[in-house]
Every structure is written in C-alpha cells, then in structure tokens.
Amino acid sequence: MSVTLNASTSSGLVQTADTSGTIELQSNGTTRLTVASGGITTTGTSSISNLTATGTFGGGVITSGTAVTLTTQTSVDYTSIPSWVKKITVMFSGVSSSGTSNMLIQLGTGSTPTYTTSGYLGQCSTDTAVTRANMSAGFQVTIGTAAAHLYNGNIYINLLGSNIWCENGMIYRSEAIGGCTSAGSVPLAAALTAIRLTTVNGTDTFDAGSINILYEG
Amino acid sequence: MTHRIVVDVQTGEVTQVEYTAEEQAAYDAAIAVQAEASAETPAETPAETPAETPVEPTNEV
Numbered sequence: 001m002s003v004t005l006n007a008s009t010s011s012g013l014v015q016t017a018d019t020s021g022t023i024e025l026q027s028n029g030t031t032r033l034t035v036a037s038g039g040i041t042t043t044g045t046s047s048i049s050n051l052t053a054t055g056t057f058g059g060g061v062i063t064s065g066t067a068v069t070l071t072t073q074t075s076v077d078y079t080s081i082p083s084w085v086k087k088i089t090v091m092f093s094g095v096s097s098s099g100t101s102n103m104l105i106q107l108g109t110g111s112t113p114t115y116t117t118s119g120y121l122g123q124c125s126t127d128t129a130v131t132r133a134n135m136s137a138g139f140q141v142t143i144g145t146a147a148a149h150l151y152n153g154n155i156y157i158n159l160l161g162s163n164i165w166c167e168n169g170m171i172y173r174s175e176a177i178g179g180c181t182s183a184g185s186v187p188l189a190a191a192l193t194a195i196r197l198t199t200v201n202g203t204d205t206f207d208a209g210s211i212n213i214l215y216e217g
Numbered sequence: 218m219t220h221r222i223v224v225d226v227q228t229g230e231v232t233q234v235e236y237t238a239e240e241q242a243a244y245d246a247a248i249a250v251q252a253e254a255s256a257e258t259p260a261e262t263p264a265e266t267p268a269e270t271p272v273e274p275t276n277e278v
Contacts, residue, residue, distance in 0.1 A: 080227040
C-alpha cells in the first residue's frame, strides 16, 4: 500500500493514506510516479523539459560547448569540463592552420588547467601518402598538414578509467582528396578538466573553419 | 598580439587571452628558430600527389 494522490477525471482529487512511507501520484487511477525509500520511479513515458543539471550529476545528457570560429589563434581551450564527463567529441568544420605543423589535441587537469604535453601513445596516419607518426606530445590528429588543408570530422575522447583517456577519430579534407585517422591513449595525473586544440610547433595559427565540443557522462 | 581562445563550458564564456610577455618572448624565439632553420634548408619542391583513379566496383562471385 501507499499514500496516493489521484487526479480523477470524475471526482477530482482523491486521496488515500497509510503508513507505508510510499507515495504515488496517479492520473485517473493509474500510478505515474512513486516516491519510496529506495528512490523515485516512473511508469509509462516520462519527459522532462528544460532540465538543468547542477552539482554532481549522473550523466546521460549530451551537452554542447560553444562553437569557435578560427581566425588567428594559436590554440583553442575548452575549460571547466565537469568531473562526471566520460566522453568528449571534438568537431572540426573546415579547420585550417597557417603552416605545416600538425594538429594536436592535449588534455588538461586542474582548475587552472595544466596541459599534459607528453606520454600520449598511439599513431596518426594519412591515406594521402600512406605515412604514419607516433604520438607523444598530444593526440596528433593530422599528418602532412599544409596551410591549404581544410579538415572536417569528429575526434572522440573516452574515459577508460583511472584517468586514462582513449582517443580515436577521422578528419578528412574538403579542398582535396585526403585525410587523417588517429587513435591513442594517455594517462593523466588527475581528472580531466580541459582540452586544447593546438599544433606541434605551437606557433602556427588556426585561420579558418570552426570547432566545438560535445561532452557527456 | 598572439593569443589563444578559452571557452568555459560551464558558463559559455568565450575569452580571447593575449599571451603574457613571457609567452610572447617564447613564441617570438620559436618563430626566429623556425625562420633560421628554413633559411638554412633549401626549399623542398612539394611532391605531386598522384591523381587518384576511381576504382570501378566489381561484383565478385
């Protein structure tokens, strides 16, 4: 048994009471929401609009960052990534840089992020000339980069556990045939809080296209 | 001035962060090293990328 509040189509509000410690909300006699000592359960299709998560959150929601139009910056940092995040998607649309330095994604930790610049394992390859490169200073997502290249696609970064993050992705060019695939992993010293798009030499600038991220728990 | 873009995903705030004097000095030094290296190295002729021949689909039996 339970306490019930029934929105009846014939009698209006119908209440019952007991000492079970459970309460049910009913629509015309059918229980739709039950609050008990073990938690809250719903019955049937449930929808919640305009939900804003605050504090510790269990995940299940995909959140978009803010798209950045690339003009003359040496890097783009996405910071304050919540601790519950287990998957990040980095999206490229027509991304170009000013030179030939390959593009990297580096992961950061701490509230004022410190970016990890070593210990990345894996490879990046391109089908244009069938060349490969080992990663080290970051998740290398392009190889054989040139200023004219325009890269498009997604890079996925997933939490394996114990602050180990795994990456894979494909970004392909739109101004000519060719593209790059990459896969790697890196152990972080602490929980991830930030990611950075930059280049190997750190001096080339991003001069066209846009990027954004999605994150989810 | 050299800068980076910082996006705070919690607030949505997008900030253009100018390099500090120290970062700018390191940046300028790196650029100088690159310029010196490229001056010493003869410019390479970019290799031509062979045109790709479309692959005809085959129906293997």
